[in-house]
Amino acid sequence: MKTKHYLTLSDAEFLLDAAHQYAMQNSFNVSITVVDETGNLLVMKRMDGAAPMTANLAIEKARCSAMSRCPSKLFEDIIKGGQMGFLTMETFSGMLEGGEPILYQGQLVGAMGVSGVKSFQDAEIAQVAIERFLAKFA
Template identity: 80%
Template sequence: MKTKHYMTLSDAEFLLNEAHQYVIQHNFNVSIAVVDETGSLLAMKRMDGAAPMTANLAVEKAQCSAISRRPSKLFEDIIKGGQMGFLTMQSFSGMLEGGEPLMYEGQLVGAMGVSGVKSFEDAEIARVAIEKFVAQQS
């Protein structure tokens, strides 16, 4: 029988805190969401000054990454390339860059989504937090 890894609330809070520290250093106002491997919300933060719509966008980006097991940028590139015939998700807003899957020992355990700054910066925030999380697990 295999061992199944999963994210705890403590893990989600660690990720939020790492991302929050990064955005404070860069003077960004964003929303940050952490979901489990099914795309269900575990925790989120919407910083003071972040636009209200960023809260939903952060969750949708995280869900897109969790369900697909890929960065949401992949789908943004597909849409930009005009190859969206296969996409049937309810919202295309989650398919913007800024959602990153969280893999642990080869297993998807969750994902992060960030919204509020340029999309490449949203993704960078998530990647930095995920890298620190993975390093802490070693």
Template identity: 40%
Template sequence: MIAHKLCLTLDDAKKIAAAAEAEARRNDWPVVIAIVDDGGHLLLLLRLDNTQYGSIEVAIQKARSAIAFRRQTKVLEEQVTQGQVRYLGLPGAIPIEGGLPIVAENQFIGAIGVSGVRSHQDAQIAQAGIDVLEQHTP
């Protein structure tokens, strides 16, 4: 039997990025927003004006980490904070809040990573992006 696999499209990524950007602008937060597919490949990158260039790679890596480990990067951060340093050595793991997997119909179809402000604010922006996709998913 062949499985049915959902795919995150460029149009989906644009909707997610637009909602995340709106949240960032509403709060006057300069950030980078990165969206990757289920293989961790970059679909869309958005860098708001006056965002530090160091946040580009961090946002991408947050998104890749969220899809690679199928969990929010906040979970990895919490594990490190609790002294579980083994998470620091995992290839592709970035234990900094702000990376969230994108799930549709119980399938992991991609992830969003945001970087540029405090990590909990990055996560707030990322969640705003995911929320818009969930509103339009049957």
């Protein structure tokens, strides 16, 4: 039998805090979410000044990334490339850059979604938080 790794609430809060700290350092007002490997919400924060719509966008980006095991940017690139035939999902809002999978020892344990600044900056916030989190286990 294999061991299954998963995010604890403490792990999710660490990721959220690391992303929040990075966003604050860069004067970004964003919404940040962490979901488990099934795309279910673990923690969420909408910073002061972040537009209300960013909360839903962050959740959808994280869910998209968890379900696909890929950064949500992949789908944004497919859409921009005109390959729209496969798009049958209920919502397309998650298919924007800013969703990042969290992989530990090759296993998907969850994903982060960030929304509120330019999409590459949303992704950067999540990537920095994930790098800080995984560095704890190196």
